[in-house]
Amino acid sequence: MNTFYNKYYQSVRGFVAKRIDDEGLVEELTNDIMLAGIKSLPSYDHKCSEFSWLCSIAKHKVIDYYRKKKIKTILFSVSEVFEDVADKALSPEKVSLETELKIEVKKTLRDLQAGYGNLLRLKYVDGMKISQIAGLLKLSVKAVESRLIRAKKQFRLAWNYDQKKG
Numbered sequence: 001m002n003t004f005y006n007k008y009y010q011s012v013r014g015f016v017a018k019r020i021d022d023e024g025l026v027e028e029l030t031n032d033i034m035l036a037g038i039k040s041l042p043s044y045d046h047k048c049s050e051f052s053w054l055c056s057i058a059k060h061k062v063i064d065y066y067r068k069k070k071i072k073t074i075l076f077s078v079s080e081v082f083e084d085v086a087d088k089a090l091s092p093e094k095v096s097l098e099t100e101l102k103i104e105v106k107k108t109l110r111d112l113q114a115g116y117g118n119l120l121r122l123k124y125v126d127g128m129k130i131s132q133i134a135g136l137l138k139l140s141v142k143a144v145e146s147r148l149i150r151a152k153k154q155f156r157l158a159w160n161y162d163q164k165k166g
Contacts, residue, residue: 004037004038004041004050005034005038008034008037008050008051008054009030009034011051011054012030012033012034012037012051012054012055012058013026013027013030015055015058016029016030016033016058016061016062019062020062020065025065029058029061029062029065030058032061033054033057033058033061034054036057036061037053037054037057040057104159108155108158108159109121109155111158112151112154112155112158113154114150115147116147116150116151116154116155117151119133119137119144119147119148119151120148120151120152120155122136123148130144130145130148
């Protein structure tokens with residue numbers, strides 16, 4: 001196993017470094033990938049080279065990292081939450097993830113109660129200012145601010161993408 005680790009570590013690290021710009025994270029993910037590879041060696045079917053097989057594991061680990069990062073951005077950011085879904089595609093592998101997240105966000109917005117989905121869409125998808133929303137909905141600015149706080153809380157509670165992806 002030590003031989004396997006030494007043989008592929010630098011190559012896998014280079015593969016990960018091309019996709020992630022944080023040195024510490026590259027080290028951590030590379031070690032996770034190598035450990036996953038060692039644990040999965042008994043199921044390696046020799047249909048491709050060991051390095052290609054490890055790159056497949058690495059690709060999935062990198063996508064998982066970005067998925068978790070995007071979910072945290074969506075759920076906990078106080079900035080333009082929903083615009084981040086579209087704006088933060090950092091590599092080609094995340095195009096399908098971006099589409100998947102958009103679908104899940106739209107579904108979650110539809111499931112919210114008391115007009116909260118519409119309110120969040122106006123603010124974060126359409127980019128309207130709170131004063132504009134207040135005028136449109138014939139509410140005070142304070143009422144819109146309060147409803148946005150409740151809407152974001154309800155969104156966080158309704159969001160189940162994390163549980164689906166485990």
